[in-house]
Amino acid sequence: LKRLSTTPPLAAVPSTAPIIGNLHQLGLLAHHSLHSLSLKHGPLMLLRFGSKPVLVVSSAAAAREIMKTQELVFSNRPRSTIVSKLLYGSRDVGFSPYGEYWRQIRSLCVVHLLSNKRVLSFRAVREEETTLMIDKIKQSYSSSPSLAVNLTELFKSLTNDVVCRVASGRKYGEEGRFKKLLGEFVDYLGYFDVGDYIPWLCEVREIAEAKRAITEDKLEKMPYLKAVIKETLRLHPPGPLLIPRESMRDTQVMGYDIAARTQVVTNAWTIGRDPTLWARPDEFWPERFMDSLVDFRGHDFEFIPFGAGRRGCPGIQFAMSVDELALANLVGHFDFSLPVGEELDMSEAPGLTVRKRTALLAVVTPW
C-alpha cells in the first residue's frame, strides 16, 4: 500500500492473529465491531480477513467515492465459496461477477419483475394479503383480546405470501419449500418499532375512513408514514454492511493506493448514525425527513440502506410498496401496546439480514 498524498498512510488495522488476520475482531454483529474499529482508525480502514485485503468504508464521502466516482472499478462482487454453492455458482443477479451475464440478468429482472409498472400490477396481491393479515389479527382479538399477537410471524407470512404469489402465481402452505427459501427476505418487515408510531396515527386514521382497508392510492397522502419507514431504515438497515464489492483494477481512493481484487465493505449502519451528518443521530426522529429531500434511492450517500450505483438494489419499489401498505393498515386498524411489564427489546440477531433478536409481541386493540 503506497502513500500518495500528505494524508497519513492507510496502514492495515493491526491484528494479533497471524493467519486469520482481523477476522477474530469481528463479533457476531460485524457492523458493530467495524463501527468501533472505525472510531479508532478512521472512515477508511484496511483489514485482512484471512489472506484477503478488505477495505472498510465508514463515511458518506468514502461511500460516494466507491459507489459513484469510481463506480465502474468497484462494481464486481467478491467470490464466496458458500454463495457459489448456494446460488448455483453465483449465477443470481446479486452475486454474479460484473460483466455481460450480470448485465443481461439484471436487465431481465428490472424490466420483467421489478419495474414500476410490474410492481404496480401486483397491487391486488399486496392488498389481498394485507387484508388477510389484518383479519388474522382481528380473529385473534375476538377469541382472546388480551393475548399478545406475534407481529414478527405475521410480517413473515405476509412477505412470503406476497413474494410467492408474485413469483409463482401461487400461495404456498406454511411448510412450502419455496417459502422456506424465502425465509431470509421476510426480515425486512421486522423493524417497525410499534412504540414510535404514536405521532403519526392521526395522519393514517384520518385517511383510513372508518375502518375500511387502506388501499395503495391513499399512501401518497401519508408523508409521515414514509418518514417513519425511512427513519427505521436509517437506524436499522436490514443489510448494515450492504453486499460486498470488489475492485476490478488497481486504483486510488482518497489518496490511497488500493490493489485490484480488494474486497470492499461499506458500513451503512455507521454512516446512517454519523454525528457530523445527522442531528440527534441515535434518536428515532422521523420528523427529520419531513422537510428534507434526502432519500434512499442512492443519491444521498449519508443514507444508503439499498446501496447505490449500478449494483444498487433494484427492489426498492417492490419492498416499499409492501412495507407501506402493511404498516398503514396495521396502524389504521389497531392500537398496539407491549404486553404488561415488557420493554421493547431492540437487540439484534446476526444473519444474512440483521433482525430483531426476539419476536415483536404486541397486544392489539381495534380503534
Ligand code: HEM
Ligand atoms: C427493505 C428491503 C431491501 C433492502 C434494505 C435491500 C438492500 C439491498 C442492498 C444493500 C443491495 C446491495 C447494493 C449495492 O451493492 O450497492 C441490494 C441488492 C439487490 N437487491 Fe435489494 N434490498 C431490499 C429489497 C429487495 C427486494 C424486494 C428485491 C427483489 C424483489 C431486491 C433485489 C435485489 C437485487 C437483485 C440486488 C442485486 C443487484 C446487483 O448486484 O446488481 N431487494 N439490496
